[in-house]
Amino acid sequence: MxxxxxxxxxxxxxxxxxxxxxxxxxxxxxxxxxxxxxxxxTVSRSSSDLSDDELxxxxxxxxxxxxxxxxxxxxxxxxxxxxxxWCYRLTGDREAAPDLAQDVFLKAYSxxxxxxxxxxxxxxxxxxxxxxxxxxxxxxxxxxxxxxxxPVDVGQDWNGGVAALAxxxxxxxxxxxxxxxxxxTERVVMTLHYGHDVPLDAITTSLGLTNASGAKSYIVxxxxxxxxxxxxWNART
Amino acid sequence: xxxxxxxxxxxxxxxxxxxxxxxxxxxxxxxxxxxTAAAAHIRTCVNCGAELLxxxxxxxxPVSARESAIVDEGVLALxxxxxxxxxAAEATQKSSTRLFRWTIPALAALMAVxxxxxxVDRLNIRGGAAPPLPASVKADDDALRSQAVSARAxxxxxxxxxxxxxxxxxxxxxxxxxxxxxxxxxELWSASTTATQIDLPSEVRALSVPSxxxxxxxxxxxASGRQIAESGAQAxxxxxx
Numbered sequence: 001m002x003x004x005x006x007x008x009x010x011x012x013x014x015x016x017x018x019x020x021x022x023x024x025x026x027x028x029x030x031x032x033x034x035x036x037x038x039x040x041x042t043v044s045r046s047s048s049d050l051s052d053d054e055l056x057x058x059x060x061x062x063x064x065x066x067x068x069x070x071x072x073x074x075x076x077x078x079x080x081x082x083x084x085x086w087c088y089r090l091t092g093d094r095e096a097a098p099d100l101a102q103d104v105f106l107k108a109y110s111x112x113x114x115x116x117x118x119x120x121x122x123x124x125x126x127x128x129x130x131x132x133x134x135x136x137x138x139x140x141x142x143x144x145x146x147x148x149x150x151p152v153d154v155g156q157d158w159n160g161g162v163a164a165l166a167x168x169x170x171x172x173x174x175x176x177x178x179x180x181x182x183x184x185t186e187r188v189v190m191t192l193h194y195g196h197d198v199p200l201d202a203i204t205t206s207l208g209l210t211n212a213s214g215a216k217s218y219i220v221x222x223x224x225x226x227x228x229x230x231x232x233w234n235a236r237t
Numbered sequence: 238x239x240x241x242x243x244x245x246x247x248x249x250x251x252x253x254x255x256x257x258x259x260x261x262x263x264x265x266x267x268x269x270x271x272x273t274a275a276a277a278h279i280r281t282c283v284n285c286g287a288e289l290l291x292x293x294x295x296x297x298x299p300v301s302a303r304e305s306a307i308v309d310e311g312v313l314a315l316x317x318x319x320x321x322x323x324x325a326a327e328a329t330q331k332s333s334t335r336l337f338r339w340t341i342p343a344l345a346a347l348m349a350v351x352x353x354x355x356x357v358d359r360l361n362i363r364g365g366a367a368p369p370l371p372a373s374v375k376a377d378d379d380a381l382r383s384q385a386v387s388a389r390a391x392x393x394x395x396x397x398x399x400x401x402x403x404x405x406x407x408x409x410x411x412x413x414x415x416x417x418x419x420x421x422x423x424e425l426w427s428a429s430t431t432a433t434q435i436d437l438p439s440e441v442r443a444l445s446v447p448s449x450x451x452x453x454x455x456x457x458x459x460a461s462g463r464q465i466a467e468s469g470a471q472a473x474x475x476x477x478x
Contacts, residue, residue: 084311098314123260174246195247
């Protein structure tokens with residue numbers, strides 16, 4: 001890969017080069033006792049010296065051997081803290097994070113055969129975590145919708161424009177108006193929340209939004225702008 | 238309706254990269270034409286750009302002091318669960334071992350008992366109800382088990398030819414029949430009496446010679462003439478002088 005083209009509007013850093021891969025996805029846990037727990041050497045020196053890819057490769061060679069459990073334990077021990085942190089960031093739910101992390105590891109155990117070494121093990125784990133957390137959010141959203149609860153209500157005056165759009169026009173019109181009237185962060189927050197089922201708390205945490213209401217205030221302001229823009233668009237057409 | 242419209246409008250399109258492809262892209266693992274096409278799409282797609290931004294922020298942002306406590310708590314919870322699972326697995330294994338250790342002997346013992354029952358049944362050694370009475374016996378009749386007549390003399394070695402045969406009285410017996418026999422149960426003499434002894438005639442006593450074993454037996458009869466007891470063969474021998 002030579003031409004790394006990243007949309008400037010999302011403020012993405014340059015993608016990792018091959019030589020930087022090892023540390024790219026490793027969260028730093030300063031002063032954390034979790035970090036101490038992760039560093040606790042409970043398996044043989046040889047296992048702990050192996051890279052993630054090497055551990056997986058050795059596991060694949062003899063998945064039913066007595067050593068295979070030790071290899072898996074070492075893999076998971078390395079990434080426990082990381083996956084708990086990801087699950088918290090992707091859901092914003094402190095209580096659910098350990099449960100989701102456990103699900104992620106169970107899924108990883110059962111599908112280790114599908115891991116391709118052309119991506120990093122941590123990225124592969126992230127994909128599992130992201131899918132699991134999205135499923136969890138969707139399940140919760142269904143329960144919330146069943147209770148007819150709208151978490152972000154911008155008020156009666158501002159509703160109507162978007163809701164009144166014909167379904168066939170919604171995608172084209174809203175995407176065009178979003179580019180026209182929303183700011184960069186508003187677009188990303190709206191897309192992650194409505195298009196990718198990311199909870200508001202998770203967006204606040206993941207994107208490091210430091211304003212008082214976090215992602216919710218961006219949603220409120222974006223919806224007001226969009227509803228107004230839709231009404232103008234309706235008046236024009 | 239508003240939520241549905243927003244979700245429909247902002248959902249990823251059919252040409253968007255999958256999460257796995259975005260992961261490969263982030264790792265620099267999409268190369269050549271595939272990588273170029275991915276980069277071109279991401280440059281203009283708000284969905285893929287947002288998902289890629291999320292991946293990068295979630296995996297690369299250092300854990301804050303607040304998050305550190307949450308991570309510690311979660312990791313400890315996982316460690317406790319792992320330890321509990323290990324203990325449960327160990328307990329299950331021990332339980333299985335214990336079960337295996339006791340199951341085999343228990344089954345063997347059970348089989349032995351069953352075998353014993355079958356053997357006893359075959360040998361007709363049964364408890365429970367008595368066999369039915371013969372048709373000739375009424376319910377209010379005295380029903381006596383066939384019993385033995387206890388012989389008293391002569392038994393075993395004798396130094397003089399016996400004068401008589403003696404036995405113990407049998408209840409309800411009104412008559413006894415005594416028989417003297419060779420060892421091959423050939424009858425030499427017999428007689429009936431109502432007493433519990435009977436004298437041997439002199440010619441019969443003369444049959445008792447040294448070193449020759451003779452057998453005798455007594456059968457008891459009740460008043461109706463039904464046999465109610467017998468002694469079985471008793472043996473005696475005149476010791477040579």
